[in-house]
Amino acid sequence: MGTYGDQVRQALLDSAEELFVTFGVDAVSNRRIAEHAGNSNHSAVSYHFGSREDLVRATLLRYTEDAGARRRELVGMLGPEPGLRDLLSCLVVPFTDQLASMSVPSWRARFIQQLRTVPSMVATVAANAISDPVVDDLIQRVRAHVSDLPDSVYTGRSWLLGRLVVDACADYEARLAREDLEPDWTGFANFLIDACAGMLEAPVTSEGDFLSARGASVWA
Structure with missing residues (x-):
């Protein structure tokens, strides 16, 4: 209590x-x-x-410990040769499960989205980023699955994926608050995982170093 x-x-x-x-x-x-x-x-x-x-x-x-525990649980359930979607699930699902546990309306995803866009808060977020060796290992394993991607492309797509997950969750969270819908965070997580896998495995037609200077990270 x-x-x-x-x-x-x-x-x-x-x-x-x-x-x-x-x-x-x-x-x-x-x-x-x-x-x-x-x-x-x-x-x-x-x-x-x-x-x-x-x-x-x-x-x-405030929810870092709970998310970390859920991620370790999911990693422990991986088979000996996990696929790309399996690894991405370990990164996405702890966040969507966290949102699913909250009553409607919740504010969590929109709060994180705002912190990443408010100039006065960017330094605070960066200063308080916590390095999680489980996340670091998952990211390295994801990278191995798309080893053919040039580094600049992988970094740029990682930057996009980080924004995609947070912004999409924030939009869905707002929609649940606005409309009389039954939350389906499990289905939404699968939708996000599909989108992330598709982006990482998409063909490369330009190898420019467009986003790596932004300090891209998949789950920052």
């Missing part, structure tokens, strides 16, 4: 995520986050998280 302090922190994180998505990270004050969480102490955010950057970091990383 958690302590009262844990419950307060959770409520503040929920409030911050929703308000950041609705109004923008830079437009929401700590006081407004506390009020939206039903907390009469307007300094609650500072008390529980410290700085504004610490709040954003806590919101960004």
